[in-house]
Amino acid sequence: MSRRLCIALDAMGGDHGPAIVVPGADIAVARHPEAEFILFGDEALIDPLLTRHPRLAERARLVHTDIAVRMDDKPSQALRKGRRHSSMWLALEAVKRGEADVAVSAGNTGALMAMAKFCLKTMEGIERPSIAAIWPTLRGETIVLDVGASIGADAHNLVDMAIMGAAMARVVFGIERPSVGLLNVGVEEIKGIEEVKEANRLLRDLDLLQLDYRGFVEGDDIGKGTVDVVVTEGFSGNIALKTAEGTARQLFEYLRSAMNRTWRARLGYLLARGAFNVLREKMDPAKMNGGLFLGLNGLVIKSHGGTDAEGFAAALDLGYDVAHHELVRHIAGNLARSESGLVAAERVAS
């Protein structure tokens, strides 16, 4: 790349639109002074905000559009009204045209995925894109995919995810040969659905150089950080992610109310406040914000719709990271390398 790294922003996405996107990008500018930004959205709303963030304004270009995809638009509606003209579409198109290296949106997931597939198309050899999340664990961080795109993924989709997730772990965590596990249930013999068992056989037979396949893992292995990459189909992955978020929120709620019960507990809380802040920081969804769409001809990050500027900046950090390391090129290389292996493995299996 001869030009600087460029991030395309759907400035109208999310519950708060430019009010979060602009200050979020301003935080990111300070962390990545070599990055440039293109903001797509309503200039009447964005311009005044840019004036208040001169650091960002210096590195950003604004492209006006009246059209924005709404958080409650269905994917088909979004495609009908937003294709070619919406802020979401234009951000994706900037990636397609090579003007930007990654697109980031806090807009609705279904619409963003539908538009991304339409605009960027899936990579050669990839049937279905997936969404990867970075999950805090006791050992650090783990990549979990898919967390919601590939409902009912088959064995081949799962193998693709393993390869893409490993490529992402190499880039994001800097691990040469990331460990990969397939999410499964812990009951012997009736173990798992057919697709998962088949993916396990394929991954064993492939014995890929670029990843260290460790077999099955269970739900509690995610939080333990047993492997660097956990692969699962979109339905169960989404349920795992939401259930973990719910459990964390539930525990914080219990903690908050327990710490208010007596004067001793309140005093204890005041003394240990620093420790509580560390805890909150560790499990803060904002710090881990950003689902990465994998399997498309271009990088797309989905930020939480309700995030704050700090959370949006975290999504931009992830975008910067994967763009800087040219993740798509890595994935394409790894897929090509494993393609011949997959054919061989199937010949053996059949």
Place this chain on the structure above:
Amino acid sequence: MSRRLCIALDAMGGDHGPAIVVPGADIAVARHPEAEFILFGDEALIDPLLTRHPRLAERARLVHTDIAVRMDDKPSQALRKGRRHSSMWLALEAVKRGEADVAVSAGNTGALMAMAKFCLKTMEGIERPSIAAIWPTLRGETIVLDVGASIGADAHNLVDMAIMGAAMARVVFGIERPSVGLLNVGVEEIKGIEEVKEANRLLRDLDLLQLDYRGFVEGDDIGKGTVDVVVTEGFSGNIALKTAEGTARQLFEYLRSAMNRTWRARLGYLLARGAFNVLREKMDPAKMNGGLFLGLNGLVIKSHGGTDAEGFAAALDLGYDVAHHELVRHIAGNLARSESGLVAAERVAS
């Protein structure tokens, strides 16, 4: 029932066998003085323990067997070596013969389910049994099923689970018309796998009197306690359960290490210790111990294999509760009532 309520115990099940089962049952005797127990297992191990727990000894009968299913036996192995003679089988058979009202085992789940199906058979109209767990929530408790038996359950299986889960909620929580939700993912239009969508249509059309069907819920609704009963297929249910357990453990671990970081935090911890204990109690898996097998001609409870006496007693509490309320009879009644409705609903749908 003319005789007292009787609980059959697989005294050899679990990581610690009689060393946990006997003191656990002793705790349960104090809570349910009207209950009786039959212990199946090795008398050389159990007899000395009973001597030390005279309160239980007075209410318990011991049936000797040399054979015990091991925690790592596969279901097929367990069936081969343990059918007719193992402590696990004998406890189930006591229920089948009407000598006991419920069987409780901390043995391995796969073996227990395989034997329970073989011994007790599934209820008329039920294709696949499921395992229900009681989940602590911000609003109290929610029943989640299936957490591991019905991998790849279809729409009809899910409808059966809704009916059985509601019957259980009526008995365990004392709610006349429990609210029921189907676990799904939150992405619009590509929402969910076909089976879940179909079960949703069936439950809407059936419009059952005995439960208040609320449509789809997401993973984070479990911890919120949005509904009394959450229905899902066994693969995703097991992953949700294990992921939540993992997240809770992870948070406690963070909390423990955060509270050890500085002298202020340590002092704070000492002052707030009571509050922390309340918190621990709320999320303690031992307090919620016991997966109930639903859909069989008899009641079977699976306790955690690694639980302590207090945890095993909690599983016995659940067993006592569902046996006391004759849950199987309730379920049979509800299934019969909904059967004609289901036929009608399908006629409308097709």
